[in-house]
Amino acid sequence: MIRWFYKLPLRFRSLFQKSVVEKELTEELQLHLDKLTEEMRAKGMTPEQARYAALRELGGVEQIKEECRDMRRVNFVENLVQDIRFGFRMLAKNPGFTALAVFALAIGIAVNTAVFTAFNSTALRPIQAADPDRTVAVYRSAIGDESGGAVSYADYLYYREHNRSFAGLFAASDTEVSLSDLGGVGGGNAPSGGITALLGIRFFEQMAGTAEIGRAAMVSENYFSVLGIPPFMGRTFAAHEPFPVVMLSYNFWERRFRSDPSLVGKTLKLNGKPFTVIGITPKDFIGTYPNAPSVWLPVSAFRLLEAARDPLHNTTDRCCEMFGRLKNNVSKQLAQAEMTVLAEHLRRSHPTGSRNDQPATISLESASPFHTPDNPQAIAMLAAFMSAVGLVLLIACANVAGLQLARSAARRKEIGMRLALGASRGRLIQQLLTEASLLAVTAGGAGLVASWFAERFLENSVAAALPPVWGFLAINVNPDIRVFGYTLVVSLVTGILFGLAPALETTNPNLTSVLKEEGAGFTGKLRGQRLRHFFIAAQVAICLVLLIAAGLLARGSARAVRLDPGFETKKILALDFEVPPGLGYDAAKMADIVRRMVDRFKAVPGVTQVAEGRVPLGGGLRSTKVYLDPSARQSNAPAPELYYSYVSPNYFQTLSIPIVRGRAFTEEEARASAPVTVISEATAKKLWPAQDPIGKRVTLDASKQYHGSDEPFPSGQAFQVIGISKDIRSAWLNEIDPGLFAMPLPPTRYIETIMIRADNDPNALTAAIGREAKAIDPNVVVYAETLDGLVTMNPGFVISRVAAVFSAVIGLLGLLLAAVGIYGMVSYAVVQRTHEVGVRIALGAARGDVMSLILRQSARPVAVGLLIGLVASVAVSRLLSSLLFGISSLDPVAFAGVSSFLMFVALVACVLPARRATRVDPMVALRHE
Numbered sequence: 001m002i003r004w005f006y007k008l009p010l011r012f013r014s015l016f017q018k019s020v021v022e023k024e025l026t027e028e029l030q031l032h033l034d035k036l037t038e039e040m041r042a043k044g045m046t047p048e049q050a051r052y053a054a055l056r057e058l059g060g061v062e063q064i065k066e067e068c069r070d071m072r073r074v075n076f077v078e079n080l081v082q083d084i085r086f087g088f089r090m091l092a093k094n095p096g097f098t099a100l101a102v103f104a105l106a107i108g109i110a111v112n113t114a115v116f117t118a119f120n121s122t123a124l125r126p127i128q129a130a131d132p133d134r135t136v137a138v139y140r141s142a143i144g145d146e147s148g149g150a151v152s153y154a155d156y157l158y159y160r161e162h163n164r165s166f167a168g169l170f171a172a173s174d175t176e177v178s179l180s181d182l183g184g185v186g187g188g189n190a191p192s193g194g195i196t197a198l199l200g201i202r203f204f205e206q207m208a209g210t211a212e213i214g215r216a217a218m219v220s221e222n223y224f225s226v227l228g229i230p231p232f233m234g235r236t237f238a239a240h241e242p243f244p245v246v247m248l249s250y251n252f253w254e255r256r257f258r259s260d261p262s263l264v265g266k267t268l269k270l271n272g273k274p275f276t277v278i279g280i281t282p283k284d285f286i287g288t289y290p291n292a293p294s295v296w297l298p299v300s301a302f303r304l305l306e307a308a309r310d311p312l313h314n315t316t317d318r319c320c321e322m323f324g325r326l327k328n329n330v331s332k333q334l335a336q337a338e339m340t341v342l343a344e345h346l347r348r349s350h351p352t353g354s355r356n357d358q359p360a361t362i363s364l365e366s367a368s369p370f371h372t373p374d375n376p377q378a379i380a381m382l383a384a385f386m387s388a389v390g391l392v393l394l395i396a397c398a399n400v401a402g403l404q405l406a407r408s409a410a411r412r413k414e415i416g417m418r419l420a421l422g423a424s425r426g427r428l429i430q431q432l433l434t435e436a437s438l439l440a441v442t443a444g445g446a447g448l449v450a451s452w453f454a455e456r457f458l459e460n461s462v463a464a465a466l467p468p469v470w471g472f473l474a475i476n477v478n479p480d481i482r483v484f485g486y487t488l489v490v491s492l493v494t495g496i497l498f499g500l501a502p503a504l505e506t507t508n509p510n511l512t513s514v515l516k517e518e519g520a521g522f523t524g525k526l527r528g529q530r531l532r533h534f535f536i537a538a539q540v541a542i543c544l545v546l547l548i549a550a551g552l553l554a555r556g557s558a559r560a561v562r563l564d565p566g567f568e569t570k571k572i573l574a575l576d577f578e579v580p581p582g583l584g585y586d587a588a589k590m591a592d593i594v595r596r597m598v599d600r601f602k603a604v605p606g607v608t609q610v611a612e613g614r615v616p617l618g619g620g621l622r623s624t625k626v627y628l629d630p631s632a633r634q635s636n637a638p639a640p641e642l643y644y645s646y647v648s649p650n651y652f653q654t655l656s657i658p659i660v661r662g663r664a665f666t667e668e669e670a671r672a673s674a675p676v677t678v679i680s681e682a683t684a685k686k687l688w689p690a691q692d693p694i695g696k697r698v699t700l701d702a703s704k705q706y707h708g709s710d711e712p713f714p715s716g717q718a719f720q721v722i723g724i725s726k727d728i729r730s731a732w733l734n735e736i737d738p739g740l741f742a743m744p745l746p747p748t749r750y751i752e753t754i755m756i757r758a759d760n761d762p763n764a765l766t767a768a769i770g771r772e773a774k775a776i777d778p779n780v781v782v783y784a785e786t787l788d789g790l791v792t793m794n795p796g797f798v799i800s801r802v803a804a805v806f807s808a809v810i811g812l813l814g815l816l817l818a819a820v821g822i823y824g825m826v827s828y829a830v831v832q833r834t835h836e837v838g839v840r841i842a843l844g845a846a847r848g849d850v851m852s853l854i855l856r857q858s859a860r861p862v863a864v865g866l867l868i869g870l871v872a873s874v875a876v877s878r879l880l881s882s883l884l885f886g887i888s889s890l891d892p893v894a895f896a897g898v899s900s901f902l903m904f905v906a907l908v909a910c911v912l913p914a915r916r917a918t919r920v921d922p923m924v925a926l927r928h929e
Helices: 002-016 018-042 047-058 061-071 075-093 095-122 153-162 194-199 223-227 250-257 299-305 332-348 376-420 425-465 481-506 511-516 529-562 587-602 630-634 667-671 681-687 762-776 787-793 795-832 834-842 847-879 892-918 922-926
Strands: 135-142 166-180 212-219 245-248 267-270 273-280 295-298 321-326 360-366 572-578 607-612 622-627 641-647 659-662 676-680 697-701 715-725 740-744 753-758 781-786
Touching: 018 047, 075 095, 075 425, 095 376, 095 425, 095 481, 095 795, 135 332, 153 166, 153 332, 166 223, 166 299, 212 299, 223 321, 245 250, 245 267, 267 295, 273 299, 295 299, 321 332, 332 360, 376 425, 376 481, 376 529, 376 795, 425 481, 481 529, 529 787, 529 795, 529 847, 529 892, 572 587, 572 762, 572 787, 587 607, 587 753, 587 762, 622 630, 630 697, 676 681, 681 715, 681 740, 715 740, 753 762, 762 781, 781 787, 787 795, 795 847, 795 892, 847 892
Parallel strands: 212 295, 245 273, 641 740, 676 715
Antiparallel strands: 135 321, 135 360, 166 212, 166 267, 166 321, 245 295, 267 273, 572 753, 572 781, 607 753, 622 641, 622 697, 659 715, 676 740, 697 715
16 A cells, blocks of 8 residues: 555656656666667677667667556556547547437436436435535434424523534424515416426416415524525514514515515515514525425514414424534534433423423434435335336437447448457457447536426426415526536446447457458348347337336326216316414304305305315315224224215205215204214115115214314214215225215304305306405405316326326337437448448349338337337336226227337338438449448
8 A cells, every 4th residue: 555655646747747757768768778788889799789789688669668658557547538539539520420329318318317306406405504514403302202303492492502512503383374465565476387287287276355375484583594594685583573574485575576676674464463574585595494485484473473372482382393503513423412411401301291201312414405205105206207217218328329339330340450450359448438438428418408407497387386375396406516426427327338238249350351341231140230139129118118108197197087086077166265373263253254155155146056065086085983883882893994074965966976865964954963974885885785774873983083173073973874875086086985974064063165066167256256255254265176176186196197298208208219229220231231232223123122121120129129018018007007097007009009109100210211222323332332
């Protein structure tokens, strides 16, 4: 090791002071030669004889110089520089091949870089701070604690005041607020369609005239100062604000207030309370949140926003996540140990037996607004995306490898001559791999730029489409060192992947045949022909898998839209009510508001029915344990769990859900809260197979299941079955409800959603419905969507449609690459066989026969690729069966249609160069070499 370090400066000197080192080497060899010459003259030789004798004894001077250069171990650098220069000359000499190869590789590298950039921008993205490397998230964990690492605000203050490891410690929470009285500043907040409209996905819309709901970030007053983030305009929070203040997110300010610079200093009402706008955060600033909230508030504002909640003094309210910036000389391990000691001191200060009297540990992790996906579905989706784009890259590699192999035929004499003159095979392989790497790196640069433009477009389109209540998408897709490094590694690996096989094949020729060869025939076994056919078959097989997957998913999502869910979707408008918790509306008041809205909506022209109950496919279905024997409930015996819903008596009529047996409940039964129920056909088959369920009694108990505190739920009472309804798909679009109980909704209770049946287009009612809702209570936020729209928001449909579009885009890119590759390889093969074309035509062969021969030979690897691709597609289709909505995983339309289309494209790619070959002049072809 010491010797290596000793030689390192000498090697650097050989690289960067080459002329000086060469001069010293020449002088040293000349000194040895002169000394030998003197010795020979001393033996009585003439000067000329002495010089020749000295040269013979010393050996070849230039050979000695080469040996000395080899001993320096830096020749590989010089060789690499020479190879790079030569590679650029060769690529510039063949601009058509270079452009085609760069185009193909750039597509493959671009889609891979785009997926990695999305992953890097979320899971690997550091927090936005002046010193992100020293900013950490502080998590508290205790046995039985389900707060997700959060702490109470009082505990946060204790950690902040007593620690010695952090330059600053801050807290963050969030809530929803109602925004009103916008100080006379206009501006709309309706989301545009964006790319989601092209996907066929429609989000809910807020009724005009009703209050707005926004996401509020609740942070400690030192939040921005610890992060080191200055405001875009105005100021950040001070330690003790004399009056309620608020900062606006730049994205919210830009979209809702159209970047009005006079907004700072004006008043904005949140949950009906006035707050003064003191500043605007920087553009796309999300801090410790996954997306940009509408407003930023100090934690002390909780008392104004939510009268029933006081997290500043309630030590059991784990309201806040904790973050901090470590001091420069403090490690994570040291800070974690100190915080764990403080947690133990804090625990001892709480009463014994209380919720806070549990041993706790503190862990520190690098702060990030996003967390690495650790659930199986996220990992599986990421793996599927990376596999798909990896297949595109393989197509691109096979594409360019085939082109390289076809092009190498033109260089066989050059390679053979260099081998005959003494060049080593390893040296030639290095040269060819350098050329391939130059191609790949050039394509990588183009792919990086293309992926950035594509991701910026997608981000802007999706951000414009999302409802403002979800916050504002602000993902930073600008490439960083990880993206640059990933692209470079992928490019170099790609260069080796497509360059190695042609390099090995080209540098292993029969020198005698190469130096004598003047042409090759179609029927001859050209070197590399099988390898080229392998590359064509691989491209076709991979492309077919991608396109069949896209075809299956596209047909599945198209069927989902046409699927009969068992209820009316075309004429139904679903309304969802939301009230921020800070307004203090109790269940009785909300029930009164909903009842008044129902009465007012019935009088709107064009409305035929108004029903209450949970909206099918709207989410939020509740489940209950079902007991046919009431005594089994007391014994805690296992019981089936099925869905239940409280609905108004006209629910089935409004949604056109047929009652196949018995009857629906009446208004009198609803007013009396009668213990009756209407069950679905699936429920009847599950609980009373081969029996008549009408008149049967069943005990339902949802007391230990999830439900809202104000909503009605069965708590162990017995219900009599009075009717059986047709099965519907109210929970998931891809399956019929396994079981459903419908009970009459008491007039004193309410559900947050209602359904309005229109005469014709329900969208035409939104303006009138919005006016009526505002007249009853402008603080209530009302969201509206047709049931058709809810179908497009169902998770199964969204996943299927997005996967279909993604697969289609990737598959079409693969098809484009495969077509270009087939065209390029057949073209090169035809050019190399121009001599035989002339011979055949000169001997009387018909041009049609020559073309038929070319097509037969070109179609063989395509047919092999189709066969392999079909087999692989069968396996892949099984994995997609849950997203096909009744379409068979072996759907003949998708398999036959995609295969025929791909075969047609491949044949077109073969026909074009084949026709060009048959038009060659025989005399020109006979002189062709």
